[in-house]
Amino acid sequence: MRILSAALALAAALGLSTAAGAQGYPSRPITMVVPFAAGGPTDTVARLVAESMSKTLGQQVIVENVGGAGGTRGAGQVAKAAPDGYTVLLHHIGQATSASLYRKLPYNPATDFETVGLVTAVPMTLIAKTSSTPKSMPEVVDYVKANKDKVTYGNAGVGSASHLCGMLFMSTVGAQMTTVPYQGTGPAMNDLVGGQIDLLCDQTTNTTGQIRGGKVKAYAVTTKDRVKSLPDLPTMQESGLKDFEVAVWHGVYVPKGTPKEIVDKLNAALNVALNDPKVIARFADLGTEPEPKDRRSPAFHQQFLAAEIAKWKPVIQAAGVYAD
Template identity: 60%
Template sequence: MKRMLMVAAAAALTATGALAQDFPSKPVTFVVPFAAGGPTDKVARDLAEAMRKPLNGQIIVENVAGAGGTLGATKVAKASPDGYTLLVYHIGMATSPALYRNLQYKPLEDFEFVGLVNEVPMTLIGRPSLPAKNYAELSKWLSDNKGKVNLANAGLGAASHLCGLLFQSMTKTEMVTVPYKGTGPAMTDLIGGQVDIMCDQTTNTTGQIEGGKVKAYAVTTTKRLSTPALKNLPTLDESGLKGFDVSIWHGVYAPKGTPKPVLDKLNAALKAALKDGEFIKREEALGAVVVTDDRTSPAGHKKFVEGEINKWGPVIKAAGTYAD
């Protein structure tokens, strides 16, 4: 019996090795859990192009939108663990456990982590008619108008929603949260003066700041940004909110049980893509920063996501924000 088990184990290892050696023998699918045309979709399509050559295979993108990204994530969690179905997801990977009561997967248990891709900074902006000229004046204005300030966001679980929750928590300021169905209508009302402030990704705010359509008060990263339109903006950390650090990031995930040799191939292709000059250029055009540290490794990526889950869980639960 013992000999039979040893033979079976050796056969399994041989099969796994052969699978990895032949991988990929057919197109790999990137599942994007949002509609086509959005920031995550753009990142996934650029990444697919950059990974195609080092992976020596075709990568196609499939959009599976719905339920704040959780439908697409659930599809990948339940997919065959062979490396051919991958998930490209943003910060929702870390916030969904606290946001959704009936989540069909566990981020840290139901996925293999391939690596982190990028980070997108955020900015705190206000309507053009807001009297505050800088963050110090904004802070006083918020304090003087507790309970009256309208804080816009693009919907439950959106980057602007999460940033707004943390901002309220760290400033201990009550605001009237105004959710919209997307960044577009939220930005339109901010420019029109129907709402007061919003915290959103540089991908959505830089053009409005450059055009003078909104007032910009601070960036949410711990270091100032080098982007010409944003380089003079202080950070919230230096403005008094010590430790305030919010970026919207994107990572790549495979179903739990995907063989390590296959994951190694995928990670090697990812790391090669992150050094690709054209990919870096495209990400910079989106206002994103390509990750170059240990978080591009499976272990580093998983440790980072675990930290993000621990960071956002208490903030979301304290706000009493849930979805079924």
């Protein structure tokens, strides 16, 4: 009985401690881990959101880039962090696809995190070096089919959004290109602009400025509707690639076991950020917009993540692409 009483007292004390911690949260800066290199599209989204969330929370939200292994290194770091709300993750679609891409993933994307809310779904664009011969998307398809392995396609590594888009493109047109993996889309973009590779599919947050500046040749966007910031650019479906649609959604996560009160505070701050006119305007410049309000809740985010894991699993298995 004494042992039982002591255990109950300890549990009650821990519960009170957790509740008190949640009430006083945040009392120090928060680290927002971005599992990709600085300067990339996901990093851009994170920094815009973090700046606004800092004002709402009254503590600085510091973005930390932990790249490597297609985003799994940074995600794994957050999964193992203390569930106190001071380490959060902003990840893209790779949080769902990593479940099927990696044979030895040291965490479970579906069960080792608490979902905070969806942020934005970013369109992608298929772009090429300026000296590229094809003048339209149908001509690109014909060119790839005719030249196959001679065509070089850059990506940011296994599991990256650019890798997924390229994999879906090659599957759709029925032709393989020579893929060139990079440590992030920044270096891949540099080589595309420099003419060292032929093609790249990347998020509008990273390509809009290059397209507008005439540094790359753009062929199509990957969403079902045209992008407001690039109104003259046709969609893949308009260009003859039926059912080709990819949007790189982003979400915020915390380690499993983080108190609901803390998750709710982070969600509230995220909603303020996504309603911020400055964030909305900057997103628009980058070819995207905040997720609708009904898609920002932790519950919706959790359901959406599960659905995305199920959606991409057969695509990845059919492609036979895996990473250790």
